[in-house]
Amino acid sequence: MSSKARHLASETSVRFARFLVSAFRFTQTSLEMTANLPSVCKFNYHVLTINVILSHMEVILIAAITADGFIAQSQDQVSTIWTSKADRAWFAQKTREIGVVVMGKNTYKTIGRPLPGRHNIVYTSNPDIKNRDPQMENLEFTNLDPTNLIKDLELRGYTQVAICGGASIYTLFMQAKLITKMFLTIEPVFFGQGIKLFNNNLTSNKLQLLSSQKLGDEGAILVQYNLFQ
Numbered sequence: 001m002s003s004k005a006r007h008l009a010s011e012t013s014v015r016f017a018r019f020l021v022s023a024f025r026f027t028q029t030s031l032e033m034t035a036n037l038p039s040v041c042k043f044n045y046h047v048l049t050i051n052v053i054l055s056h057m058e059v060i061l062i063a064a065i066t067a068d069g070f071i072a073q074s075q076d077q078v079s080t081i082w083t084s085k086a087d088r089a090w091f092a093q094k095t096r097e098i099g100v101v102v103m104g105k106n107t108y109k110t111i112g113r114p115l116p117g118r119h120n121i122v123y124t125s126n127p128d129i130k131n132r133d134p135q136m137e138n139l140e141f142t143n144l145d146p147t148n149l150i151k152d153l154e155l156r157g158y159t160q161v162a163i164c165g166g167a168s169i170y171t172l173f174m175q176a177k178l179i180t181k182m183f184l185t186i187e188p189v190f191f192g193q194g195i196k197l198f199n200n201n202l203t204s205n206k207l208q209l210l211s212s213q214k215l216g217d218e219g220a221i222l223v224q225y226n227l228f229q
């Protein structure tokens with residue numbers, strides 16, 4: 001079997017496993033919740049629940065890390081000054097394909113503007129004042145609990161979302177157990193110290209390697225994992 005076919009088969013089985021888990025939860029919950037309802041209400045409830053299950057969102061963590069595991073030397077350092085040209089091109093193409101990017105305010109400040117061609121959601125503890133800028137239609141600020149943000153994006157019709165850092169936001173979504181896939185670009189550089197990919201404890205996650213490939217000709221490697229919580 002070719003590596004592409006193996007990759008596809010693996011993706012399909014992971015999606016199917018997720019579907020089975022959701023279907024099991026659905027059966028349990030709906031049996032409990034519909035016990036006392038008239039039958040017409042039961043039918044509508046089941047249809048609604050099936051729709052929710054089928055619109056399962058892919059929450060994709062995307063990061064460039066050094067060979068010693070850092071994402072930056074300091075919180076005001078923009079990533080594009082040390083990542084490879086190939087990674088920057090891959091990131092732009094992948095996030096445009098996904099359509100919506102989520103980042104923390106520190107990361108947003110290093111970029112200085114919303115990423116074009118994508119909807120940008122920026123985490124801050126003070127979202128209200130900043131949401132009033134009518135100039136930037138593709139930018140919004142939030143302090144929603146990550147689970148509620150994902151539900152909100154599903155309702156808006158998104159099927160994928162890119163979690164683009166920094167460490168606080170990667171950790172927030174990992175701790176909420178929402179990440180389903182991870183793309184890491186390992187750049188051939190050491191920082192020795194700085195900001196790590198995560199900044200707090202995480203309960204162990206099982207990673208399944210889906211692919212690894214050379215990215216460009218500057219020595220970067222792109223690895224792709226599925227995550228099981």
Ligand SMILES: NC(=O)c1ccc[n+]([C@@H]2O[C@H](COP(=O)([O-])OP(=O)(O)OC[C@H]3O[C@@H](n4cnc5c(N)ncnc54)[C@H](OP(=O)(O)O)[C@@H]3O)[C@@H](O)[C@H]2O)c1
Pocket residue numbers: 062063064065070071072073074075076077078079103104105106107108110123124125126142143144164165166167168169170172195
């Ligand atoms: N190599 C890479 O792939 C990569 C990717 C992304 C970022 N980075 C780097 O990472 C560094 C920044 O990382 P960081 O961890 O310092 O900052 P960050 O995650 O970008 O932003 C942290 C800020 O996000 C807001 N925030 C975090 N959790 C929140 C919550 N639960 N609710 C509401 N707001 C919340 C807070 O903003 P307020 O202070 O406004 O409340 C907080 O100060 C930068 O150097 C950046 O370049 C690297």
